[in-house]
Amino acid sequence: MVQEEECLRIMTPMQNPPSSLWANRLRQNQGIRSLMEDLGQVTGHPDEILLGGGNPAHIPEAEAIFAEAFQSLAKDPKLGAxxxxxxxxxxxxxxxSLAAEFLSPHLGADLRKDNIAFFNGSQNAYSYLLNIHSGKMMDGSFKKILLPIVPDYIGYADQSIEADAFLATKPEVIRTGNRRFRYGLNKTEFDLSIVGCVALSRPTNPTGNILSNKDIEWVEERTQKQKLPLLIDLAYGNPFPNLIGQEEPIHYREGRTLSLSFSKIGLPGVRLGIVVSDPDTIETLSAYAAVGNLAVGNLGVYLMEILFRKEILTNLAKNILRPFYDKKRELAIAIFESEFQKHGxxxxxxxxxxxxxxxxxxxxxxxxNHKLYHLCKDKRLFIVSGHYFFPGLNSDFSHTQDCIRLTYCRPEEELAxxxxxxxxxxxSHQTKSE
Known part of the structure; x- marks a missing residue:
């Protein structure tokens, strides 16, 4: 009898151990996880069309610069370190100190090393930044993260440890031309009463929207009155890769926390993010980094030293990256509009x-749009459903269900x-216009 009970015990599958509410949220359907797993599950099949991910284009001129930098590191006596x-x-x-010296003229500020922190990608940095300024506060209050204009980056939504930490309002929809529009800042519903920080990306991922300096200063005037930090994600912005069209660059000033990334210059595998902020925030980030990462990786900062030398990175952004992406954008728009119009x-x-x-x-x-994503995936076409890009928006807004994001970094034949x-x-899945 004892042996029978022992046998049954061994054969009975173990139940999952109890987990935290945060762990349960992480296991649910996340936009960023879905996006990155799609990239990881790519088989290399010739019919696969990868228009979903945020991978930068492979630009031969840029990769030649990176290859030369790697070769320099391989021969450097500091390779052992x-x-x-x-x-x-x-x-x-x-x-x-090197980063502070390089970034000071580009960000219009007199930076010191105490203003600089390196992380294993800006995504890693934001997971700490957002939790520093949101959730349960020491005074017992609960503070949220305000996204002043949505849609915004897919990777923000699941970074907060606390649930229901985001707040957003429906943007203005501004018609800018035939079949063209732009999202505008909704100033009438701007409310900071339960907010711990304000966060935005510039250019905005996923739309390419660039909030004007005038609009940012309008937001900043209100955050400063409440002594709230303004987090500005410059992954696609200035000073590198500097994909900001004709818009003015962002500068650093007190009250702002800026994040920069090496991913979009063409080095996503290196995982280097740079945070520029006040010394107190940097010190707090150092404590987070010690616990969560132990140390920042070496490869990124050693490459940074080479690319910052003699303004190599500045010239790369100006003379290679911007012209390339400007041309790709116009090509992609022409290709997609032609097909859309052919098919009505x-x-x-x-x-x-x-x-x-x-x-x-x-x-x-x-x-x-989520169903459309699956219909496309069945045809080996990878896109990103737009519904993931509206964290904290609780009002009805049709754009959450009928928009998608596409990258134009892929080769022309693949775009076509x-x-x-x-x-x-x-x-075959649209209603007829009346």
């Missing part, structure tokens, strides 16, 4: 002011095949 020594949690003082598709494109995405609305779509398949699918 690169491979065999830990950095400090947010980077050694030498590299932080009703569509609207957000003015692509910067970055390297197209945000497209299909007002007559008869299925949700993707546009054709997408147009065919939408043509």
């Amino acid at each position: 690169l491979l065999g020594d830990y950095q400090a949690p947010i980077g050694n003082d030498r590299f932080r 598709i009703e569509y609207e494109i957000h003015d692509p002011m910067g970055g390297f995405f197209l945000w497209i609305r299909f007002p007559n779509l008869s299925v949700t 095949r993707g546009a054709h398949i997408l147009a065919e699918i939408i043509a």
